[in-house]
Amino acid sequence: MKEFVRNSRQGSSHLWWMALSLVLLLTACIVDKSEESVESEDAVEESEGPVKKEGAVEPVPLEHGDWGFPGLVDRSGEPIEVPTPGPATGKTLDITDFGADPVPDSYDDAAAIREALEAAEPGDEILMPAGTYDLRSTDPADKSANIVLRSGVDLRGEGQESTVLLTSLDGEDDSRVIRGSGVHDVIVADFTITSHHEGSLGDDPDNGDASGGPMYGIYLGAHEGQASSQVLVENLGIRRFERHAISVKASREVTLSGNYISEATAVGPGGQGYGIAIEGSADQRDPDAANDSRHNVVIGNTFDGRHLRHAILLQFPTHNNLVADNIIVGSHLDAIDLHGEGEYLNEVRENTVIGGQRAGIALGNSGGSKNKHDASGHGNWVHSNDLIGNRQGVLVILGTPDTLIEDNRITAAEDSKVGIEVRNAPGTELRGNHITGGTDGFWAIRLSKDRGADGRGIGIPSGIKIESNVIRQAANGIRIDAGEDLSLVENVVDDIDGAKQRVADGINGVKVE
Structure with missing residues (x-):
């Protein structure tokens, strides 16, 4: 990392x-000092999927073709390695040779960068030396973007804080500093994207009127049904944007690594203030289609969430993506959010989420103005994350099915409410999680009725397995307010300040071993 x-x-x-x-x-x-602490883990390796146990929830492909196993695997379930572009093999074109001026407040440097890209051939690299480059114009063929990427041509600065792109885009619809549509074999690395926005930063998730700066920092998508693929976005700083710092839509094999994201200008409803968003198409239901969104990797990024609505978001039927080794501090809403539009078979592992005002990791979402959110898809795998001081560690709601939540380390703080909360989430399995901390009304694990969202997703927990979890030095243990066909097996609940277990009256079919 x-x-x-x-x-x-x-x-x-x-x-x-x-x-x-x-x-x-x-x-x-x-x-480290706790006698009951989790042993330190080996270096991160490619995962071969959840360990199958007798009676474990088996993945169900539903309507999404025959993909059946989570994470970076192929259709048969065999692990794959997502390819990334190799180093440039051709010429290095310096944008200052095309008229770019690294001194701040120059007239316009965007034209020089575009001219260098136009002069490049596949295998070449565009170099942006240390300095500040003012992007005042947009591409003649795309008035929404300062710079348009070309397949096979890299765009590189001399360091995240050494090379700065300063855009004049300010609230224009769908405005993008850098756009890539249907591009492949591209590296974008080692610089910062920011804007001239000098107003306030986003701090109110209910304020839909706040705005400023470009809508998107980096936007990667499909072109005429052809997905962007084999793109590496690495070591960028992105700040003072309105909607998404990095948006990846209907694309495959895009790797986002080592980026630092902060300071959204808005965090209101309708898609503002997302750090990284991986999306399928809203109407995408065919995994064989050319722009099926899968095998994207979000790894080793850092998020200052004080002005982010969500740090990492997966939305629409995107599947078999990996979100790993990211560090997120704070966020106004759920930090890592599977946004309630059918996202399925994704792997979320070994992330550190600290101090979120809502859930550290959430599956299912009650919001949405244009697209009414509800359940995430089936078979997502959430494991080995460190979730510290969030309102909820993990939250699963609105009918999201067959989620495996295992081996997470959840530490509650004074304002934390629940370690793992499961509502209407049929077939959810909680296995081997370690939960500690909290005060007063905090519960390590809670099952409760889902009141839904405008009638969507109403229900109770069903077919839930709670197995081999360790709850120690917590305010309270396991609370079951609603549910059916529930199994509690070999959980350890020790040194609890309040109640070890509470089951509401009238709940039948609770198997305890």
Whole structure:
């Protein structure tokens, strides 16, 4: 994974990250010193999927073709390695040779970057030397974008804080600093994208009127049914954008690694303030279609969530993606969010989420103005994450089926409500999670009725398996307010301040071993 803090920041931001480092260090010390702590893990390896146990929930392909296993696997379930572009093999074209001026407040450098891209051939690299480049114009063929990528041509700066692209885009519909449509074999790396926006940053998730800066920092999508593929976006800083820092839609084999994302200008409803969004097409139901969104990787990125609605979001029927090794501190809503539009068979592992105002990881969503959200799809795998001081560690709602939640380490803080909360989520399995901390009304695991969202997703937990979880030094243990066909097997609940277990009257079919 990339360095935790890639570059020093000035003023309060730098102090905030110093404080965060101390929080992580103290948390690690607490875990190491606990006699019942989880043993340290080996280096990250490619996963071959959840371990199958007798009676375990088997993946059900539903209407999404015959894909049946989560994570980076092929249709048969065999692990794959997502290809990334190799280093440039051709010429290096320096944008200053095309008239770009690295001194801030130059007239317009976007035209010079576009001219260099036009002069390049596949295998070439466009170099943006250290400096600040003012992007004041848009591409003649695409008035929404400052720069349009070309297949086989890399775009690289000299460092995340050394090379800065400063856009003048400010609230224009669908505006994008960098767009790639149907591109392949491209590296975009080692610079920062920001804007001239000097107004307030997003801090109210109910405010739909806030805006400023470009809608998107990086936008990768399909062109005439052809997905973008084999694209690496690495070591970028992106800030002062309105909707998505990085948006990947209807694409495959896109890897986003080592990026630092912060400072959205808006976090309101309708898609504002997302750090990274991986999306299928809203009407995409055919996994064999050319733009089926799968095998994308979000790994080793860092998010300052103080001005983000969601840090990482998967939306629409995108599947078999990997979200791993990311660090997220704070977010206004769920930090890692499977957004309730049929996202299925994705793997979310070994992320660290600290201090989110809502869930650290959520599956299913009650919002949506244009597209009414409800359940995520089947078979998502959430495991081995560190979830510290979030309102909920993991939340599964609105009919999301057959989720496997295992081996997560959840540490509650004073304002935390639940370690793992399951509502209407048939076939959910909780296995081997370690949960600790909390005060007063905190419960390590809670099953409750789902009241739905405008009639969508109403129901109770059913077919839930709670097995081999370890709950220690927590305010309360396991609470079951509603449900049917529930199984509690070999859970350890020790040193609890309040109730170890509470089952509401009238609930039948609870198997306890």
